[in-house]
Amino acid sequence: MQRFFVEPHQIDEAAHQIHIIGTDVNHISNVLRMKQGEEVWISDGGQKEYRCAIEAFSADEVLLHIIYAQEPDYELPSRIYLFQGLPKADKMELIIQKAVELGAYEIIPVETKRCVVKLDSKKAAKKVERWQQIAESAAKQSKRMLIPNVHQVLSFKEALKYAESMDIRLIPYELAKGMQETKEILAAIEQGQSIGIFIGPEGGFEEKEVEAAISEGAKPITLGKRILRTETAGLAILSVLMFQLEN
Structure with missing residues (x-):
């Protein structure tokens, strides 16, 4: 229907x-x-x-x-904010569509040092308008009770500032410690807490960006021994959080 x-x-x-x-x-x-x-x-x-x-x-x-x-209970009990480094081509459309299906509350496009894509204000506004339409379509299809917002494009510094008030901030990073520590970090997340997830573009984050995020309270986590593409990493951690929070 x-x-x-x-x-x-x-x-x-x-x-x-x-x-x-x-x-x-x-x-x-x-x-x-x-x-x-x-x-x-x-x-x-x-x-x-x-x-x-x-x-x-x-x-x-x-x-x-x-x-x-x-009054059905379709929404996750926590608000999840996906801070996504701008990817190449049309990958952002796929990321937004699937992030909405997996329960993300808001998607924030972020311009980082290693982003190949650079958008001026006019192009960024048109992109965000298109991405918001994709979010609405995905929300309709997946029985969401709300349409997740696609934020205007932020710099990495602006994104860290935007995430300041969130209860949990996670940054998947290939040099993060082992899986056991990541499991403990995720297991400690409680229903109702707001969660920010920082995902780098192709090539990942620069070390200084990771250091800046950690200094602001973000916790580095690992997504396993394999290297995931930017369009896979955010969806992987969203899937884990959805499964955990639904319980």
Whole structure:
């Protein structure tokens, strides 16, 4: 069943109606070619979702009838922030899509020393707009209750500053200590704690960047004996955290 997101002002619980507006109107009417009576899921971007039936169409609105509402437990009990070093080509699109599926709360693109990709403010804004659309599509597909935000591109220094208030900060690093210490660090993470994960671009982080992160409280961890690509590393640690936090 298709899922869409709305703002609270679009929901009229007293009248048992939801008003779909914006680009979703065209998507429902002309792309999906949905008909009156077909059912959809609607998320309010918080904890509540609504099962609805299409009641009527107009040029700029799709009117839904609320069948029932519920408060499912789809979201992880912790907010996970993925600080991703800008990769080459279209790898960021794949990373965002899968990070959203795995429960990331926010994805922050980061420009580091070894990033091959360099974006000026205009290009960065267009990229972020595209990445946000991918995050929304992935959220709809994976039954997320909210659309994870794709932050504006930050420098590594700005990213460390942004992560200051997070409870746990992790930086996978090939020179980190053994797997046992990593297991202990991850096992100590509690539900409800906010978690920042720093992933380097192709070529990884420079040693000075790792030192700066550690000095700000980040804990270096290992992801095993094999070297993972930038588009794999973040998803690997997100998978581990998802499995652990779901329990």
